[in-house]
Structures are given as structure tokens and as C-alpha cells.
Amino acid sequence: xxxxxxxxxxxLLFVFLATGTAAQELSFGEGGWLQVSNLLEFQAGxxxxxxxxxxxxxxxxxxxxxxxxxxxxGLRAEFYRDSIQPEFGDADYDQITxxxxxxxxxxxxxxxxxxxxxxxxxxxxxxFELPGVVRDAIFPRARxxxxxxxxxxxxxxxxxxxxxxxxxxxxxxxxxxxYGADEVLPRRDGTVSGGRLGLQLERGIVxxxxxxxxxxxxxxxxxxxxxxxxxxxxxxxxxxxGAQGAxxxxxxxxxxxxxxxxxxxxxxxxxxxxxxxxATTLAYSSWGLSFETKRYHQFDLRINDPPTLVPEIxxxxxxxxxxxxxxxxxQGAQLSLQGRLPxxxxxxxxxxxxxxxLLRNGRYELPKDYRLLYLSLESSPMAxxxxxxxxxxxxxxxxxxxxxHALGLQAQQVVRDGWALVGEFEFQQAxxxxxxxxxxxxxxxxxxxxxxxxxxxxxxxxxxQAEFSNDPAEKDDPLTFDVVEDDPRAxxxxxxxxxxxxxxxxxxxxGDRRGGxxxxxxxxxxxxxxxxxxxxxxxxx
Amino acid sequence: MRRVSSGKxxxxxxxxxxxxxxxxxxxxxxxxxxxxxxxxxxxxxxxxRGELLASGDALLEDLGRAPDFTLRTLQGDxxxxxxxxxxxxxxxxxxxxxxxxxxxxxxxxxxxxxxYREAGLTVLAVSVDDPRSQPKIAxxxxxxxxxxxxxxxxxxxxxxxxxxxxxxxxxxxxxxxRIVALHRGYRKGDIMLxxxxxRALLDRLPTPTAESKxx
Numbered sequence: 133x134x135x136x137x138x139x140x141x142x143x144l145l146f147v148f149l150a151t152g153t154a155a156q157e158l159s160f161g162e163g164g165w166l167q168v169s170n171l172l173e174f175q176a177g178x179x180x181x182x183x184x185x186x187x188x189x190x191x192x193x194x195x196x197x198x199x200x201x202x203x204x205x206g207l208r209a210e211f212y213r214d215s216i217q218p219e220f221g222d223a224d225y226d227q228i229t230x231x232x233x234x235x236x237x238x239x240x241x242x243x244x245x246x247x248x249x250x251x252x253x254x255x256x257x258x259x260f261e262l263p264g265v266v267r268d269a270i271f272p273r274a275r276x277x278x279x280x281x282x283x284x285x286x287x288x289x290x291x292x293x294x295x296x297x298x299x300x301x302x303x304x305x306x307x308x309x310x311y312g313a314d315e316v317l318p319r320r321d322g323t324v325s326g327g328r329l330g331l332q333l334e335r336g337i338v339x340x341x342x343x344x345x346x347x348x349x350x351x352x353x354x355x356x357x358x359x360x361x362x363x364x365x366x367x368x369x370x371x372x373x374g375a376q377g378a379x380x381x382x383x384x385x386x387x388x389x390x391x392x393x394x395x396x397x398x399x400x401x402x403x404x405x406x407x408x409x410x411a412t413t414l415a416y417s418s419w420g421l422s423f424e425t426k427r428y429h430q431f432d433l434r435i436n437d438p439p440t441l442v443p444e445i446x447x448x449x450x451x452x453x454x455x456x457x458x459x460x461x462x463q464g465a466q467l468s469l470q471g472r473l474p475x476x477x478x479x480x481x482x483x484x485x486x487x488x489x490l491l492r493n494g495r496y497e498l499p500k501d502y503r504l505l506y507l508s509l510e511s512s513p514m515a516x517x518x519x520x521x522x523x524x525x526x527x528x529x530x531x532x533x534x535x536x537h538a539l540g541l542q543a544q545q546v547v548r549d550g551w552a553l554v555g556e557f558e559f560q561q562a563x564x565x566x567x568x569x570x571x572x573x574x575x576x577x578x579x580x581x582x583x584x585x586x587x588x589x590x591x592x593x594x595x596x597q598a599e600f601s602n603d604p605a606e607k608d609d610p611l612t613f614d615v616v617e618d619d620p621r622a623x624x625x626x627x628x629x630x631x632x633x634x635x636x637x638x639x640x641x642x643g644d645r646r647g648g649x650x651x652x653x654x655x656x657x658x659x660x661x662x663x664x665x666x667x668x669x670x671x672x673x
Numbered sequence: 674m675r676r677v678s679s680g681k682x683x684x685x686x687x688x689x690x691x692x693x694x695x696x697x698x699x700x701x702x703x704x705x706x707x708x709x710x711x712x713x714x715x716x717x718x719x720x721x722r723g724e725l726l727a728s729g730d731a732l733l734e735d736l737g738r739a740p741d742f743t744l745r746t747l748q749g750d751x752x753x754x755x756x757x758x759x760x761x762x763x764x765x766x767x768x769x770x771x772x773x774x775x776x777x778x779x780x781x782x783x784x785x786x787x788x789y790r791e792a793g794l795t796v797l798a799v800s801v802d803d804p805r806s807q808p809k810i811a812x813x814x815x816x817x818x819x820x821x822x823x824x825x826x827x828x829x830x831x832x833x834x835x836x837x838x839x840x841x842x843x844x845x846x847x848x849x850x851r852i853v854a855l856h857r858g859y860r861k862g863d864i865m866l867x868x869x870x871x872r873a874l875l876d877r878l879p880t881p882t883a884e885s886k887x888x
Contacts, residue, residue: 165738169836195836199740204834236830238743238751248828253805260803263829264838335749379811411808420812439805444771468809470816478780478816510777518777518861544861552862589866590856634736634855653769654806672836673737 164200169672171277173266177664179216179273187664189214191266191275207231208246212274223274230281240289246281249288249299250437251328251342252361255387255407258437259303264670265652268660278657280305284323295330295340303435322347324435326357336365342387346435357433359387359407379415384408389431402496405430407438407459419471426486427463429496437655441466443482443506444651447522448581448599449538449560452649454656455502455528461489464502475511482506488530500530516546534574536562540581550589557582564605577603585627592630599623599646610647610661621646635673641666732866732873736852739765739844740834744799744824747811752797752822758848761793762874764867765844767826767837769802770809775841778859779817782843785868786821792875793848796821801840803827845870848878 171193179187190213197206208230212223232245251257259282267278284301302323326344333339340361347354366380386398389405400406408427413420426441440457441464464486471479484504489496504526512518520542527535540558547553558581565574578601585595602620609617625643632638647661743753757763766782768775779798786796798819800810804827814823826832835844845854845867854870856863 167737167740167834167836171838197834199834238753241830250804250828254803258803258805261829263832379815381808381811383808413808413811415811415815418816418818420815422808422812424808437805446771446773468812470812472816472818516861520773520777546862546865550862550866552860554860587860587862589860589862593858593860629858631857634734637857653801654771654803670838 164198167195167197167199167673169195170670171264171266172667172669172671173275174667175662175664177662177666179660179662187215189273189275193266193277202235202237204234204236205232206234208277210277212276214273216273223269225274229277229279239291241287243286244284246283246304247286247301249282249286249297251297251326251344252340252359252385252387253383253409253411253439254437255385255409255431256342256344256357256359256433257299257324257326257435259435260437260655262652262655265657267657278655282324287327293332295332295338296327298327300325328361330361336367338363344435346433355390357387357389358391358393359385360393361385375416377416379413381413382411384410387431389433400427400429402429407431407436409439411439419469421470422468423465424467425463425465428457428459429461432459440654441484441486442502443468443484443504444654445482445506445522445524447538447540447542447558449540449558449579450506450522450524451651453526453528453533453536453538453560453562454649454651455486455504455530456656458488458530461491461496463487473509476513477509477511480506480508480510502526502528502530518544532564532566534563534565536560552587552589554585554587554593554595555583562603575604577601579603590631592628594626594628596626597624597643601646606646636669636671639668639670641668732870733845733847733853736855739763739846739850739852740831741850742831742834744826744831746822746824747814752824754797754846755850757795757797758846758850760795761848761878762795762871763846764794764796764871765835765846766796766798767801767832767835767840767842768798769800769840770806770813771802772840774859776813776817777861778841778843778864779819781864783817783819783821785864785871788868789871789875793878794871794875797824798822799824799826799831801826801829801832801837843867845874847874 173191175187175189177187190211192211194209195206197204207228209226209228211226214224230246232243232247234241234243236242248259248261249257250260259280261277261279261281265278266275268275281304282299282301283304284299287296287298289296300323324344324346326342328340328342330338330340342359342361344357345354346357362384364382366382367378370378370380387407388396391406396404398408400408406429409425411422411424413422424439424441426439428438431438436459438457438459442455442457443466444454445451464484466482466484469479469481473479482504484502486502488500490498490500492498504524506522506524508520508522510518510520521540523539525537527533538558538560540556542556543554545553560579561576562579563574563576566572580600581597583595583597585593587593600620600622606621607618609615609621623644623646625641625645628640630638642665643663645659645662647659649656650659739754741753741755743751745751754763754765764782764785766778768779770776782796782798786794798821800807800823802810802825807825807827810823810825829837835842839857841859843856844852847853853874854867856867
């Protein structure tokens with residue numbers, strides 16, 4: 133996919149320019165048209181890995197699609213430049229990172245080139261992207277769009293009770309993703325081929341079987357990966373029991389490496405690589421509940437992405453206090469309960485538990501537990517006021533966090549004609565235990581995150597944010613490599629998010645950004661510290 | 674995998690990139706700002722930009738064709754955008770269960786839907802939750818008593834067609850299949866603007882007959 137061709141990309145941008153200025157929509161023949169979008173990012177500031185105050189970086193992602201009837205042709209190009217001297221690792225690039233052709237009807241889709249697909253719930257295979265997320269590689273420093281595609285052929289269809297998904301190709305990360313970008317598990321080299329066949333037995337009952345032949349993981353040669361799944365809708369059962377209007381469904385999936393279904397069964401024994409996932413959902417009146425379980429063992433396939441069952445909380449401090457799924461050995465469960473309370477309050481309760489075991493002397497032992505209990509309440513006590521409250525308590529011993537609790541409040545008040553004030557306050561207290569042969573100590577620390585902003589509907593938002601932490605692990609500012617600090621840290625920043633027009637949006641950040649974990653769309657990744665100015669311009673035609 | 678370019682090579686590449694970035698910035702400027710003419714949009718059965726602007730309502734703008742798609746509801750039924758548009762305007766909302774602003778916006782959309790359903794408004798809420806988090810969609814929809822169709826787009830097929838890079842993103846689509854308003858993000862107050870846009874769009878449509886209402 134890697135094409136290093138500046139002039140070609142320049143030509144495409146000329147087309148983009150022509151599209152943008154001469155016609156708001158570029159049409160071709162009967163029913164065909166071009167869609168163009170662009171994401172441009174510019175950063176100027178300091179970098180934690182470099183002894184330089186004059187870092188500038190530009191990243192641009194350009195997406196072009198041609199649509200005509202059931203046909204879609206597209207490509208994605210990315211550019212990156214920085215002011216880092218080559219001796220520190222030059223990562224500049226300009227590449228076409230994706231190209232594809234897709235023909236789709238309601239019951240049939242054929243895609244050639246870069247594409248995305250998931251088998252079942254992702255126990256065996258998932259190729260995906262995180263739209264709009266621009267990530268940082270640590271060394272050499274570079275920015276790139278998060279994408280884990282399949283480069284090959286994907287065919288998906290339904291006919292009567294049959295469902296088919298077939299795929300063959302090469303699992304790829306964004307080719308620009310520098311080494312180390314996917315710190316834990318890079319995609320595997322080689323190719324994968326296979327798919328899933330589903331059969332609807334009755335309305336609401338679907339059974340499926342998946343198979344993949346993959347090569348190039350750790351061991352040489354190919355290996356067989358396979359699984360089965362079952363999906364049930366049990367509403368009629370509830371109706372028969374007198375619970376009219378209630379909804380009940382179940383989904384279960386089991387997958388194994390080198391799995392012999394008739395001799396191994398649905399084995400969950402240690403030493404037998406497997407993944408087991410179940411989900412049960414129940415809905416009644418204005419209440420809904422889901423309960424999911426997971427058991428993954430020796431299942432880091434580097435092409436899969438099974439459900440994490442770790443709640444993704446969008447409140448800032450809890451979003452970064454997350455748990456990374458370890459498919460080498462993890463089991464657990466998640467329960468979500470949502471419903472309506474009197475006086476217009478809505479409730480969201482999340483409970484999650486997980487246990488990791490580490491491999492030592494050939495045995496899986498040393499359990500490390502993760503827990504989270506999260507409760508959120510929301511209401512509009514007055515027509516122009518939206519109020520959200522949350523509280524959480526948990527631990528993640530794999531990360532050394534023996535206890536943490538957090539609470540917060542967010543309020544939005546409409547003041548007049550689309551103008552609204554937005555305020556948020558979050559507080560978290562945590563305890564970390566560091567136990568090695570030389571050190572055995574407990575660290576307690578507090579964190580505060582607060583924002584205050586004003587927004588105008590349809591135009592944008594201006595917000596100021598401040599974050600404070602006395603976490604001993606973060607006292608030394610990574611942005612001042614040669615100075616050892618020992619004071620609590622503070623990060624201040626401002627964000628201006630402006631809708632220039634319906635086609636263009638600009639986001640300007642100025643200040644300090646705290647590094648750490650961030651989670652988007654169920655996927656978590658590391659964000660490095662940054663101090664300076666960041667401009668992001670998104671355009672679509 | 675990754676390609677590391679030499680410094681010399683990079684300097685040679687720097688020039689086109691700089692030009693490209695300047696061009697990209699120029700592209701971002703509205704055509705009118707550059708003093709260039711804006712041509713009419715597609716022909717055929719689609720309404721043109723000129724027709725929409727002739728409605729004289731500054732609340733609505735022609736943002737291009739709304740790509741057609743077919744997605745399944747939580748119950749497994751298929752819904753096609755063009756079929757929904759036959760009944761009137763469509764609010765197309767992309768959301769996810771893990772997105773707090775989305776969760777705040779959906780009950781507001783439900784209220785809007787209840788107010789204008791009789792006038793022909795349809796709301797399609799497209800969940801971009803990946804299949805791994807889809808068990809959370811139905812409980813949430815039930816808890817909020819959402820009655821409009823919830824569509825699942827775990828593989829983001831519609832999401833990619835509509836260039837969704839953040840949620841919530843909400844489109845208002847005219848019965849002719851043109852995107853006439855776009856909202857990114859949600860803040861208290863956004864729904865009031867959307868309601869004005871819905872009203873402006875409904876005002877320029879012919880009053881639905883009893884026959885079309887039934888269909």
C-alpha cells in the first residue's frame with residue numbers, strides 16, 4: 133500500500149481544491165459523485181522525549197471517495213512532517229495508506245483492498261479503525277491515524293437463513309505506525325483466510341461457526357483458529373411466562389487455537405488456548421440490564437480484539453484510570469444497569485471485575501484483580517439545566533492501584549438563545565502499592581480535573597480546563613528532562629472549538645496536556661505529555 | 674511496515690508537503706470567502722442548492738447528497754435511508770453507548786420526534802458501537818424509552834459514508850435526499866437550533882395528505 137509519491141498527492145489536493153472552490157459537490161455522470169474530507173493538524177511546543185522548545189509537527193489525512201450507485205472507490209493519504217533533527221530519528225512521510233473498491237447491495241458486500249471486518253464479537257478476528265484519532269508514536273516521534281485493516285478481499289452476504297462472511301488478506305496496521313506504536317501487541321505478519329457461516333434456525337435463533345487459517349504469529353508455519361457462536365432472542369419465552377413487553381437475549385461464543393471441537397469440547401482448562409464470551413441482556417419497562425462474562429487464555433492472536441468488559445467512562449479522570457485487557461490470561465464479568473427513576477432522573481450503574489494471572493515457572497499464578505463500581509445520575513431538574521453526577525470505587529492491582537475512588541459533577545445551563553454555560557468538577561483519590569525486593573511502600577495521591585466553558589449552539593465552544601495531581605509517579609515533569617521536580621503538578625489549557633461553516637471545523641488547544649491513557653470507542657492507548665499549541669482543522673465536502 | 678526516510682530525502686519531500694498544506698488550508702476556506710463562484714449541485718431528481726436557498730431560510734444549507742445505506746435495527750429488521758425519506762425529513766444521529774453527550778442528546782431527540790412525527794419527521798439513531806459493546810444498546814434504549822428506530826453500524830459502514838470522526842454527529846436530511854444541517858457534538862441548547870431547522874424544513878414542504886401519512 134505504501135506509495136511514496138508527493139506529486140500524486142499534490143494532484144489529488146488540486147482536485148480537492150477544485151472541488152472545494154468550483155463546486156460544492158463534484159458530480160460525474162449519472163448519479164456518481166466525489167466525497168472529500170481532510171484532517172489537518174499542526175502542533176508547536178515542547179516534547180517530553182526531546183530537549184527542544186521548538187518542536188513543530190504537521191499531520192494531514194486526506195480521504196477521497198467516489199460513489200456511484202452500489203459502487204464505492206476510495207483512497208486515504210497521510211502526510212507527516214516535523215522539525216526534529218534526523219539524528220533523533222526522522223519519521224517524516226507521505227503515503228497513500230489505504231485504497232479500496234467496494235460493491236454493496238443490501239444483502240451482499242464485496243470489498244477489495246483495505247477493509248474492516250469482525251468475526252462474531254472479535255474473539256478470532258477484528259480489523260478496524262478509530263476514526264478521528266491521531267496517535268503518537270514514542271520513538272521515533274511521529275503522528276499517525278489509528279487503523280488496523282485487512283488488505284485483501286472481504287465478502288459478506290445473506291440469503292434466506294444463511295449469513296456468510298469470508299475474508300482473505302494481510303492484517304496490517306497503518307503502514308505509518310512506527311515501531312513501538314502498538315506497544316503491547318503488534319499485528320501479525322503473514323496472511324489470514326477464512327470466515328464465518330451463520331444459520332438462522334428460527335426467528336431469533338442463530339448459530340454460527342468461524343474458521344481462520346493464519347500464519348506468521350510467533351511460531352513458523354500456519355495455525356488453525358476456529359470458533360462457534362449462538363445467538364438467542366427469548367422474548368417469546370418471557371411472554372409465555374407472563375412478562376409481556378420484556379426483552380431477553382443471549383449470545384455466547386467460544387474460540388480456540390488448534391481446537392478439536394469433538395475431542396476438546398468447550399474446554400477452559402489452563403494450557404489449552406481458548407476464549408469464551410457470553411452476553412445476556414434483559415429489558416423491562418424503562419429498565420435495561422446487560423451481563424457479560426469473559427475468559428481468555430493464551431489468546432493474544434494479534435489479529436483479534438475480543439470484548440474487554442471494562443467500562444469506558446467518558447469522565448476525564450476515570451477514562452484514564454482504565455484497565456488494559458490481557459488476552460494472555462484474563463477472566464471476568466461486567467454488569468450494566470440503566471433505568472429511569474422518579475423526578476426524571478436516569479441511572480447508570482456499571483460493575484466490572486477481572487482477574488489476570490501471570491505465568492511463572494510454567495504455571496499461571498499470582499492473581500491480580502481489577503474492580504470498578506460506577507454510578508451515574510442525570511437529570512434536567514429545570515428545562516434549561518442539565519445535571520450529571522457520578523461516583524466510582526475500584527482497584528487495579530495489575531497496575532499497582534490497590535484502591536481508588538472518584539466523584540464528580542457536570543452542569544450545563546442554557547442562558548439565552550442557544551448560549552450555554554458548561555462546568556465540570558472531578559475528584560479522585562488513589563492508593564498505589566509498590567512492592568519489589570528493595571521497595572515496599574504505599575503512595576496516596578489526589579487528582580482534580582475541572583473545566584469551565586461557554587458554548588453557542590451551532591457555532592462552537594470556548595473552555596478552560598485545569599488538572600492537578602500529587603501522584604508521586606508524575607511529579608517529575610517529563611517535559612523538563614534535565615530538571616527533577618518534586619512538587620504537585622498542574623496542567624492548564626484552553627480549547628476553542630469553532631464551527632467555521634457546516635463544512636469546516638477548527639479546534640485550537642493551547643496549554644499543557646497531561647500524558648497517560650485515553651480510551652475511545654472501546655480501545656485504549658497512550659497519549660504523551662504535550663505543552664504548546666495544537667490546531668486541528670477538519671473539512672468535508 | 675514503517676518507512677524511515679533519510680534527512681536528504683525528506684528535505685526534497687518537504688516542498689510539496691508545504692504546498693499541500695497551504696492548499697489544504699485554502700480548501701478549508703469557504704468559496705465565497707475566496708471570491709469564487711459556487712456552482713449548482715447535482716441534477717436529476719435531487720433538489721439543487723439553488724432550490725434550497727430559494728426557500729429563503731438561512732437556517733438550512735445544502736451540504737450535499739446524503740449517501741444511501743441499509744442497516745439493521747436491534748430487532749433485525751432492515752431500514753434503508755431512501756425508504757425512510759419517502760415519509761419526510763430524516764434526522765440521522767450517529768451515537769455510541771460510551772459517549773455521554775450522545776446519551777444526553779437522545780432523549781431530546783425523542784422529544785423532538787414525538788412533536789414532529791405526525792408532520793412526517795423520522796429519527797434514525799445509528800449506533801456506532803462495535804459488535805463487542807452492542808449488548809449495551811438495547812438496555813440503554815429501553816431505559817430512555819426511545820421509540821424511534823435504533824440502527825446498528827458496528828462496522829461503521831454508514832459511519833464511513835458520512836465521515837463520522839466524532840459522536841454525536843447529527844444530520845438533518847431533506848426528503849429529496851440532501852443534507853441541510855449538520856451538528857457535531859452536543860451541548861444543551863443545540864436541540865433548540867435543530868428544532869428550528871426541522872421547522873424550517875417542514876415549512877417548505879407541502880402539507881402531507883392523509884394518504885401519505887398512512888403510508
